[in-house]
Amino acid sequence: MNAKSITLMRWALTFCVSVSGVVAYAQDSGRRDNFSPTNKHCRYCSLRYEDLSTRDLSEVDLTGAFMHGANLSWSNLKNGHFSSANLISVRMEWADFDGANFANAYLEDAAMFRSTFRKADFRMANLSRANLSRSELAGANLVTAILRGADLSGARINNAEMRQADLTGATLEGARVRESDLQSATLDRANLQGCDLTNSDLSGASVIGASFASTYIHFANFRKANLTGSDFRFALIDAVNFDGANLSKADFTGAVLRNSVFKGANLCQAKLPDGSLGYCEIPSAQTAQTAQPVQPAPAPEIYTPPAQIPQAGNPPALYEPPAAIDNIKPESPAQKTL
Numbered sequence: 306m307n308a309k310s311i312t313l314m315r316w317a318l319t320f321c322v323s324v325s326g327v328v329a330y331a332q333d334s335g336r337r338d339n340f341s342p343t344n345k346h347c348r349y350c351s352l353r354y355e356d357l358s359t360r361d362l363s364e365v366d367l368t369g370a371f372m373h374g375a376n377l378s379w380s381n382l383k384n385g386h387f388s389s390a391n392l393i394s395v396r397m398e399w400a401d402f403d404g405a406n407f408a409n410a411y412l413e414d415a416a417m418f419r420s421t422f423r424k425a426d427f428r429m430a431n432l433s434r435a436n437l438s439r440s441e442l443a444g445a446n447l448v449t450a451i452l453r454g455a456d457l458s459g460a461r462i463n464n465a466e467m468r469q470a471d472l473t474g475a476t477l478e479g480a481r482v483r484e485s486d487l488q489s490a491t492l493d494r495a496n497l498q499g500c501d502l503t504n505s506d507l508s509g510a511s512v513i514g515a516s517f518a519s520t521y522i523h524f525a526n527f528r529k530a531n532l533t534g535s536d537f538r539f540a541l542i543d544a545v546n547f548d549g550a551n552l553s554k555a556d557f558t559g560a561v562l563r564n565s566v567f568k569g570a571n572l573c574q575a576k577l578p579d580g581s582l583g584y585c586e587i588p589s590a591q592t593a594q595t596a597q598p599v600q601p602a603p604a605p606e607i608y609t610p611p612a613q614i615p616q617a618g619n620p621p622a623l624y625e626p627p628a629a630i631d632n633i634k635p636e637s638p639a640q641k642t643l
Contacts, residue, residue, distance in 0.1 A: 345362060345364065345365040345366060346366050347365075347366065347367055347370060348366055348367070348368045348369055348370065349368070349369040349370060349371075350367075350370050350371070351370070351371045352367070352370055352371065352372045352375050353371055353372060353373045353374055353375060354373070354374045354375060354376075355372065355375045355376070356375075356376045357375060357376060357377050357380060358376045358377065358378045358379050358380055358396075359378075359379045359380060360380045360381070361380070361381045362377075362380055362381060362382050362385065363381050363382060363383040363384060363385070364383070364384045364385060364386075365382060365385045365386070366385075366386045367385065367386060367387050367390055368386050368387070368388050368389060368390065369388070369389045369390055370387075370390045370391070371390075371391045372390060372391060372392050372395055373391055373392075373393050373394060373395070374393075374394050374395065375392075375395050375396070376395075376396045377395060377396060377397045377400055378396045378397060378398045378399055378400055378416075379398075379399050379400060380400050380401070381400070381401045382400060382401060382402050382405060383401055383402070383403050383404055383405070384403070384404040384405060385402065385405045385406070386405070386406050387405060387406060387407050387410050388406050388407065388408045388409055388410060388426075389408070389409045389410060390407075390410045390411070391410075391411050392407075392410055392411060392412045392415055393411050393412070393413050393414060393415065394413070394414045394415060395412070395415045395416070396415075396416045397415055397416060397417045397420055398416050398417065398418050398419055398420055399419050399420060400420045400421075401420070401421050402420060402421060402422045402425055403421050403422065403423040403424065403425065404423070404424050404425065405422065405425045405426070406425070406426045407425060407426060407427045407430045408426050408427070408428045408429060408430060409428070409429050409430060410427075410430045410431070411430075411431050412430060412431060412432045412435050413431055413432070413433045413434055413435065414433075414434050414435065415432070415435045415436070416435075416436050417432075417435055417436060417437045417440055418436045418437060418438045418439055418440060418456075419438075419439050419440060420437075420440050420441075421440065421441040422437075422440060422441065422442045422445050423441055423442070423443050423444055423445070424443075424444040424445060424446075425442070425445045425446070426445075426446045427445060427446060427447045427450045428446055428447070428448050428449060428450065429448075429449050429450065430447075430450050430451070431450075431451045432450060432451060432452045432455050433451055433452065433453045433454055433455065434453070434454045434455060434456075435452070435455045435456070436455075436456045437455060437456060437457050437460050438456045438457065438458045438459050438460060439458070439459040439460060440457075440460050440461075441460070441461050442460060442461065442462045442465055443461055443462070443463045443464055443465070444463075444464050444465065445462065445465045445466070446465070446466045447465055447466060447467045447470050448466050448467065448468050448469060448470065449468070449469045449470060449471075450467070450470045450471070451470075451471045452470060452471060452472045452475050453471055453472070453473045453474055453475065454473070454474045454475060455472065455475045455476070456475075456476050457472075457475060457476060457477045457480050458476050458477065458478045458479055458480060459478075459479045459480060460477070460480045460481070461480070461481045462480060462481065462482045462485055463481055463482070463483045463484060463485065464483070464484050464485060465482070465485040465486070466485075466486050467485055467486060467487045467490055468486055468487070468488050468489060468490065469488075469489045469490060469491075470487070470490045470491070471490070471491045472490060472491060472492045472495050473491055473492070473493045473494060473495070474493070474494050474495060475492070475495045475496070476495070476496045477495060477496065477497050477500045478496050478497070478498050478499055478500065479498075479499040479500065480500050480501070481500075481501045482500060482501060482502050482505050483501055483502070483503045483504055483505065484503070484504040484505060485505045485506075486505075486506050487505060487506060487507045487510055488506055488507070488508050488509055488510065489508075489509045489510060490507065490510045490511075491510070491511045492507075492510060492511065492512045492515050493511055493512065493513045493514060493515065494513070494514045494515060495512070495515045495516075496515075496516050497515055497516060497517050497520060498516055498517065498518050498519060498520055499519070499520055500517075500520060501521075502522055502523075502525040503523045503524050503525070504524050504525075505525055505526070506526045507525060507526060507527050507530055508526050508527065508528040508529055508530060509528070509529050509530060510527070510530045510531070511530070511531045512527075512530055512531065512532045512535055513531055513532070513533045513534060513535070514533070514534045514535060514536075515532070515535045515536070516535070516536045517535060517536060517537050517540050518536050518537070518538045518539060518540065519538070519539045519540060520537075520540045520541075521540070521541045521543070522540060522541070522542050522543070522545050523543050523544060523545070524543075524544050524545070525545050525546070526545075526546045527545065527546060527547050527550050528546050528547075528548045528549060528550065529548070529549040529550060530547075530550045530551070531550070531551045532547075532550055532551060532552050532555055533551055533552070533553050533554055533555070534553075534554045534555060535552070535555045535556075536555075536556050537555060537556060537557045537560045538556050538557070538558045538559055538560065539558070539559040539560060540557075540560045540561075541560070541561045541563075542560060542561065542562050542563065542565055543561075543563045543564060543565070544563070544564045544565065545565045545566070546565070546566045547565060547566060547567045547570045548566050548567075548568050548569055548570070549568070549569040549570065550567075550570045550571070551570075551571045552567075552570050552571060552572050552575050552583070553571050553572065553573040553574055553575060553583075554573070554574050554575060555572075555575045555576070556575070556576045557575065557576055557577050557578050558576050558578065558580075559578065560578050561578070562578065571586075572584065573585035573586070
C-alpha cells in the first residue's frame with residue numbers, strides 16, 4: 306500500500322468520525338428537525354404550532370420545550386415529560402397523558418377537555434383558563450397549582466392532591482371531587498353547583514362567595530374554612546363539618562341541614578333556612594375596645610370648719626397650764642378627817 310492510499314484512508318476515517326459527532330450532537334441539541342417517533346428526546350427545543358396529533362409519543366421528553374399553539378390532540382403521551390415547558394394555547398383534547406409530568410409548566414388557555422391525566426404531576430403548574438371539562442384527573446397532583454378561571458365542569462378529580470391550589474373563579478359544576486385533599490386551597494367565587502365533594506377535606510380553605518346552590522354536600526370537611534357570602538340555597542347538607550368556619554352573610558335559604566356540625570361557626574348575618582338572620586356575637590377583644598372607660602371615683606371632700614375671728618374687745622382666752630406637781634402640798638391628817 307502506497308503513501309497516497311494511506312492518506313486517503315486517513316481522510317475517510319476522519320470524515321466518518323466527524324459525521325458521527327455531528328449526528329450525536331444533533332440528537333441531543335434539541336433541534337426540531339430531529340424530533341421523530343423514534344427520537345423522542347427534544348429538551349428545550351422549539352415546537353411551536355407543530356402538529357403532533359394522532360401519534361404514539363409515550364415517554365417523550367419535552368422538558369422545557371417551547372410548544373406554543375402546538376397540536377397534541379388524539380395522541381398517546383403516557384409518562385411524558387413536560388416540566389417547565391411552554392404549552393400555552395396548546396391543543397391537548399382527547400389525548401392520553403396518564404402519568405405525565407407537567408410540574409412548573411405553563412398551560413394557560415390550553416384545550417385539555419376529554420383527556421386523561423391519571424396520576425399526572427401538575428405541581429406549581431399554571432393552568433389558568435384551561436379547559437379541562439370532562440377530563441379524568443384521578444390521583445393527580447395539583448398541589449400549589451394555579452387554575453384561576455379554569456373549566457373543570459364534569460371532570461373527575463377523585464383522590465387528587467390539591468392542597469393550596471388556586472381555583473379562584475374556576476367552574477367545577479357537576480365535577481366529582483371525591484376523597485380529595487383541598488386543605489388551604491382557594492376557591493373564591495368558584496362555581497361548585499352539583500359538585501360531588503364526598504369525603505373531601507376543605508379545612509382552612511378560602512371559599513368566599515362560592516356557589517353551592519342546589520348541591521348535595523355529603524361528608525365534606527369545612528373546618529375553619531372561610532365561606533363568607535357563599536350561596537347554599539336549596540342545598541342538601543348532610544353530615545358536613547363546619548366547626549369554626551366563617552359563614553357570615555352566607556345564604557341557606559331553602560337548604561336542608563342534617564347531622565351537620567356548626568360548633569364555633571360564625572353565622573353573623575347569615576340567612577338561615579327558617580328565614581331568620583344569624584346572630585352576630587361581638588368578640589371579647591372587640592367588647593373590651595368598645596366598652597366605656599371606667600371613670601375613677603372622685604376624691605372624698607374633707608370638711609374644714611371656718612376659722613373663728615376674734616371680736617374686738619374680747620381677746621381670746623389664753624391657755625393656762627396646770628399647776629406644777631412640785632407646788633402641790635400633801636394634805637395633813639387633820640384635814641383628811643374633816
